[in-house]
Amino acid sequence: MRDVTFTESDLEAIKHERYYHPDPQVQWKMEVLWLKHNGLTHEEIAPLAAVSRRSVQRYLTEFLEGGLDAIRRNRNPGKTLAAHSESLEAYFQQHPPRSLKEARVDVLCVTLCA
Secondary structure: OOOOOOOHHHHHHHHHHHHHOOOHHHHHHHHHHHHHHOOOOHHHHHHHHOOOHHHHHHHHHHHHHHHHHHHHOOOOHHHOOHHHHHHHHHHHHHOOOOOHHHHHHHHHHHHHHO
């Protein structure tokens, strides 16, 4: 098990961003850090954060090597909907979906056809 220490400012950021960061992947990573701070083992953290034990290790390595900036870095920029937010908003204002299933199909179409 790795010894990881967090500054007070790190803990405040982790506490907030595990719920409010716009990227869900970053939220998962922040959750792993929060659970680590609270003394859980890697085996305990993995199921609670819904990630593999290897992901727990990888996230901790990212933090140790680059701090919170490394945790926040989006390694898959093509997989985020943020780049399509304006076109999605405009589309849904003109074509409100009648169901969640219809909205999912519309999101795929708008992002893949853009």
